[in-house]
């Protein structure tokens with residue numbers, strides 16, 4: 105019998121977990137051995153208490169609780185590591201807020217049986233999303249596609265997905281310290297199938313993603329999967345050449361003294377360059393320190409870092 109883990113990253117989801125558990129349970133078709141793996145990402149509310157109470161009723165409810173909030177990316181990594189330890193055949197990544205409809209689980213399993221190794225989901229359209237979120241998301245995915253030369257990271261793609269054990273293994277082998285899961289899943293390959301669904305608002309509680317956090321995450325995705333580090337110096341060189349060309353071509357006609365302007369402009373470019381270089385150095389440092397992605401405070405699965 106195929107063993108499937110339902111992996112759920114949770115950060116302050118006390119309002120959601122009971123109803124989430126019940127809703128998912130309804131969709132768990134027989135013929136499979138299902139486990140829940142809740143990752144408590146340093147919640148400050150009653151999330152952990154609720155997970156433990158679910159565990160007393162259902163021993164197939166497993167958990168890993170972090171020592172602090174490490175972010176959803178770390179939670180997904182920990183969840184898939186735990187799934188590997190439980191020796192599952194596949195795992196389903198799903199948010200706790202019912203924005204990822206559990207009713208799609210049977211369809212995912214059907215495609216899994218048909219041989220697909222990575223069944224992912226995306227929104228059909230963004231028409232019900234808040235206007236600003238919709239606008240920035242669209243612009244972002246366009247930019248991401250161009251800069252990473254990879255338009256395959258689907259517009260509106262969710263983390264909600266079913267992953268075969270081969271995909272889990274591949275995902276865990278990627279040791280990026282700052283992780284961009286959507287990009288990693290595209291990068292690892294394997295046979296993919298997409299299921300589309302309509303946007304669903306959060307059932308209860310609040311989003312944990314501020315605009316700033318989303319923006320940073322988006323930039324990280326571009327940095328991790330493109331040569332954008334090269335793009336900025338290229339842009340600066342282009343600007344300098346443009347200024348030089350303009351001065352040679354038109355400086356004498358306009359009769360404008362560019363000298364003062366040039367010094368300030370040059371200083372500005374150098375400062376941007378230095379700041380940019382420092383960013384790059386810090387990124388390299390973060391990766392080379394190889395700190396663990398998360399620390400476990402408590403777990404009912406034997407969980408090791410690798």
Ligand code: UDP
Pocket residue numbers: 112113114115116117145173174175176179198199200201203310311312313
């Ligand atoms: N989450 C997490 N750690 C965080 C932020 C979020 O584990 O630091 C979880 C959260 O509990 C939820 C999922 O990630 O299950 C998606 O978060 P959220 O619904 O806030 O994001 P949105 O749907 O608004 O993008």
Ligand code: MG
Pocket residue numbers: 199201203306311
């Ligand atoms: Mg959500």
